[in-house]
Amino acid sequence: MSLAGLPERVRVREVGPRDGLQNEPEVVATGDKVRLVDLLARTGVPRLEVTSFVRADVIPQLADGPEVLERMDVPDDVDVTVLIPNERGFDNALAHRSRFGEINCFLSASESHNQANVNRSIEESLSGLERVIGRAVAEGLRVEGVVSVSFGCPYEGHVPPERVFAIAQRLMAAGAAEIGFGDTTGMANPVQVRSFFTAARAALGDDVELTAHFHNTRGQGLANVLAALEAGCASFESSFGELGGCPVPAGATGNIATEDLVSMLHEMGIATGIDLEAMIAAAREARAVLGRPLGSHTLVAGPVRWNDA
Ligand code: ZN
Numbered sequence: 001m002s003l004a005g006l007p008e009r010v011r012v013r014e015v016g017p018r019d020g021l022q023n024e025p026e027v028v029a030t031g032d033k034v035r036l037v038d039l040l041a042r043t044g045v046p047r048l049e050v051t052s053f054v055r056a057d058v059i060p061q062l063a064d065g066p067e068v069l070e071r072m073d074v075p076d077d078v079d080v081t082v083l084i085p086n087e088r089g090f091d092n093a094l095a096h097r098s099r100f101g102e103i104n105c106f107l108s109a110s111e112s113h114n115q116a117n118v119n120r121s122i123e124e125s126l127s128g129l130e131r132v133i134g135r136a137v138a139e140g141l142r143v144e145g146v147v148s149v150s151f152g153c154p155y156e157g158h159v160p161p162e163r164v165f166a167i168a169q170r171l172m173a174a175g176a177a178e179i180g181f182g183d184t185t186g187m188a189n190p191v192q193v194r195s196f197f198t199a200a201r202a203a204l205g206d207d208v209e210l211t212a213h214f215h216n217t218r219g220q221g222l223a224n225v226l227a228a229l230e231a232g233c234a235s236f237e238s239s240f241g242e243l244g245g246c247p248v249p250a251g252a253t254g255n256i257a258t259e260d261l262v263s264m265l266h267e268m269g270i271a272t273g274i275d276l277e278a279m280i281a282a283a284r285e286a287r288a289v290l291g292r293p294l295g296s297h298t299l300v301a302g303p304v305r306w307n308d309a
Contacts, residue, residue: 016239197232
């Protein structure tokens with residue numbers, strides 16, 4: 001803990017190549033994806049979510065996931081994550097087992113969002129994911145379980161935290177070492193986030209890693225990061241360039257930008273291990289590939305300069 005009562009160091013997982021690019025309207029060329037992944041892997045970011053094993057007809061943006069995994073050149077000290085939607089996706093991923101060490105399994109905290117997203121009930125998703133997680137742990141893989149719409153659902157509104165924690169407990173019992181809580185459509189506010197993470201730690205115990213996954217849909221992402229830090233959360237997910245978006249609400253922005261997150265944390269004296277200039281350079285490359293302005297602020301403004309060196 002720092003003087004301000006905040007963690008001295010946090011872990012950041014860069015999810016732009018998956019959460020960002022899967023929501024881009026255009027399909028990015030495989031070579032560009034590989035180049036972006038390789039740039040990100042050299043920023044000092046400790047965790048990198050590279051792609052997903054969803055069906056190609058469902059998310060054509062990530063249809064080349066296996067090829068990206070095989071072609072990328074990622075240093076050994078970066079933990080590579082792939083997103084696994086179901087058991088068939090896991091079987092497909094196993095053909096590339098040597099290329100990643102973590103999987104991310106996800107479901108939604110509300111029935112309507114889970115139906116809309118994966119066309120299953122929560123119980124159907126949970127029982128399928130329990131099998132996947134069990135097999136993944138047996139393969140020596142680390143598992144993150146992500147609960148989408150943990151802070152509010154665009155269809156149902158309020159989501160009781162107790163329901164979120166009950167889902168988290170099922171994922172933990174199956175073998176998940178980390179639970180990510182997604183503010184998938186940017187409904188969370190800082191007061192809610194502070195009480196949520198305090199209650200989550202009390203409900204889920206000290207052995208599980210708790211991760212915050214905020215979207216910047218309404219510009220409140222970094223305020224929510226501060227609130228999560230104040231509640232002891234020391235693990236965050238973000239996308240370089242603020243890549244991505246979300247179909248609900250239409251046209252909404254994506255995750256908080258990694259370079260904005262890192263800039264704020266470093267200015268607050270919280271270490272991430274990430275070279276901010278290198279992260280900005282990776283976001284600049286993404287902007288060139290996509291050929292349009294991105295939502296990131298620090299990409300435009302650059303790092304803070306105090307001129308006191
Ligand atoms: Zn997300």
